Amino acid sequence: MMPAYFFAHGAPSIVLENNGYTALLKSFKEQTPKPKAIVLFSAHWEQAVQTVGAAPVYSTIYDFSGFQDELYQMTYPAEGKRQLSEDIQALFAEHGISSVLDEERGLDHGAWAVLKLLYPDADIPVIALSVNRHLNNEQQYEIGKALAALREQDVLLIGSGGTVHNLRRLNWQSEGIDEWAESFDNWLQSKLEAWDLPALFNYREQAPFAQEAVPTNEHFIPLLLAMGSGDKLRQASLIHRSYQFGNLSLSCWKFN
Numbered sequence: 540m541m542p543a544y545f546f547a548h549g550a551p552s553i554v555l556e557n558n559g560y561t562a563l564l565k566s567f568k569e570q571t572p573k574p575k576a577i578v579l580f581s582a583h584w585e586q587a588v589q590t591v592g593a594a595p596v597y598s599t600i601y602d603f604s605g606f607q608d609e610l611y612q613m614t615y616p617a618e619g620k621r622q623l624s625e626d627i628q629a630l631f632a633e634h635g636i637s638s639v640l641d642e643e644r645g646l647d648h649g650a651w652a653v654l655k656l657l658y659p660d661a662d663i664p665v666i667a668l669s670v671n672r673h674l675n676n677e678q679q680y681e682i683g684k685a686l687a688a689l690r691e692q693d694v695l696l697i698g699s700g701g702t703v704h705n706l707r708r709l710n711w712q713s714e715g716i717d718e719w720a721e722s723f724d725n726w727l728q729s730k731l732e733a734w735d736l737p738a739l740f741n742y743r744e745q746a747p748f749a750q751e752a753v754p755t756n757e758h759f760i761p762l763l764l765a766m767g768s769g770d771k772l773r774q775a776s777l778i779h780r781s782y783q784f785g786n787l788s789l790s791c792w793k794f795n
Contacts, residue, residue: 540690540691540795541572541574541690541691541693541694541695541696542571542690542769542793542794542795543683543690543695543696543697543698543765543766543768543769543793543794544695544696544697544698544778544791544792544793544794545697545698545699545700545762545765545766545790545792545794546653546657546697546698546699546791547560547699547700547701547702547704547788547789547790547791548581548582548648548649548652548653548699548700548701549701549783549787549789550606550783550787551603551610551648551652552606552610553652553656553789554610554613554652554655554656555607555609555610558781559781560779560781560789560791561656563779563791564653564656564657564791565656565657567656567657568657568658571695572693573663574663574693574694574695575663575692575694576620576623576663576664576665576694576695577617577654577658577663577664577665577666577694577695577696577697578623578627578665578668578686578689578694578695578696578697579650579653579654579665579666579667579668579696579697579698580670580697580698580699580700580760580761580764580765581646581647581649581650581667581668581669581670581699581700581761582649582670582700582701582704582757582758582760582761583602583647583648583649583650583757584644584647584649584667584668584669584670585669585670585671585672585757586669586670586671587671587673588637588638588639588671589636589637589638589639589668589669589671589682590638590639590640590641590644590668590669591624591627591631591638591639591640591641591666591667591669592619592624592640592641592644592665592666592667592668593619593621593624593625593640593641593666594619594641594642594643594644594645595618595619595621595642596616596617596618596619597615597616597617597618597619597645597646597651597665597667598616598645598646599613599614599615599616599646599651600644600645600646600648601648602648603648613651613655615646615650615651615654615655615661616661617651617654617661617663617664617665618664618665619664619665619666620664620665620666623664623666623694624640624666625640626689627666627668627686627689628640630685630686630688630689631682631685633685634681634684634685636682636685644667646665646667649699649700650665650667650699653697653699663695670757670760670761670764672755672756672757672760675740676739676740676741676742676763677736677740679760679763679764679767680736680740680763680764680766680767680770681767682764682767683698683763683764683765683766683767683768683769683770684767684768684770685767686767686768687767687768687769687771689768696765696768697761697765698760698761698762698763698764698765698766699761700757700758700759700760700761700762701758701787701788701790702752702753702758702762702788702790703720703723703724703752703753703786703787704753704758704759704788705751705752705753705754705786708751708785708786709784709785709786710784710785710786711784713784713785715785716782716786717782717785717786719747719748719751719752719786720748720751720752720782720785720786720788721782722747722748723746723747723748723749723751723753724752724780724788724790726745726746726747727739727742727746728777728780730742730746731775731777731792732775732776732777734773734774739763739766742759752786752788762792765792765794766792766794768794769794769795772795774794774795775792775793775794776792776794776795777790777791777792778791778792778793779791
């Protein structure tokens with residue numbers, strides 16, 4: 540069974556950087572069997588109804604401003620896979636989850652910046668999936684769980700977001716790690732490794748510095764979505780964790 544992964548996508552400029560985290564992403568394809576397709580939830584695609592990408596070829600969305608000119612020249616023309624999009628809709632329907640297809644929307648930077656590091660040739664079909672911040676955490680987990688069968692078909696499921704993602708608290712000159720950010724991530728690690736769903740579903744009340752780490756939940760949701768797809772074996776492994784700008788968490792979690 541293909542593992543599922545959560546990747547923090549950091550700032551859009553991550554695709555231009557050379558550090559321990561980007562080295563991990565660039566080496567990923569050498570360490571992982573090539574998937575038949577990639578299904579990716581991005582924190583930057585929010586919809587009130589679960590939406591499934593169905594574009595024949597994805598355009599590249601530059602949903603940011605003020606970054607290097609080079610970023611605005613990058614493209615990631617991945618192809619879609621209509622049959623897989625429809626199969627995903629069927630899986631959602633089996634689990635009582637309403638969904639719609641979107642044949643127009645391209646890939647936002649939460650998707651293409653990660654994918655360009657993982658698979659720079661854009662030679663694997665991609666299905667982009669939206670997130671909905673208004674669902675509760677158990678519902679997020681159930682959405683991921685609904686897609687578990689895809690992993691048995693050599694489909695790579697990815698959640699792209701960030702565990703500590705508070706743009707107002709970033710220190711662009713800092714080379715250290717803010718204690719509050721590390722404290723939250725340490726708590727999160729312990730609960731993920733123990734697969735402690737009651738604690739994770741109530742992280743806002745139980746985790747230290749949860750309000751600082753997750754001021755809004757759209758970047759945290761993809762972690763629960765990826766985790767949900769691993770409900771059968773319930774094995775979580777932290778592959779990497781580092782920080783930029785004092786508290787922007789760059790983490791990778793693997794769910795078997």
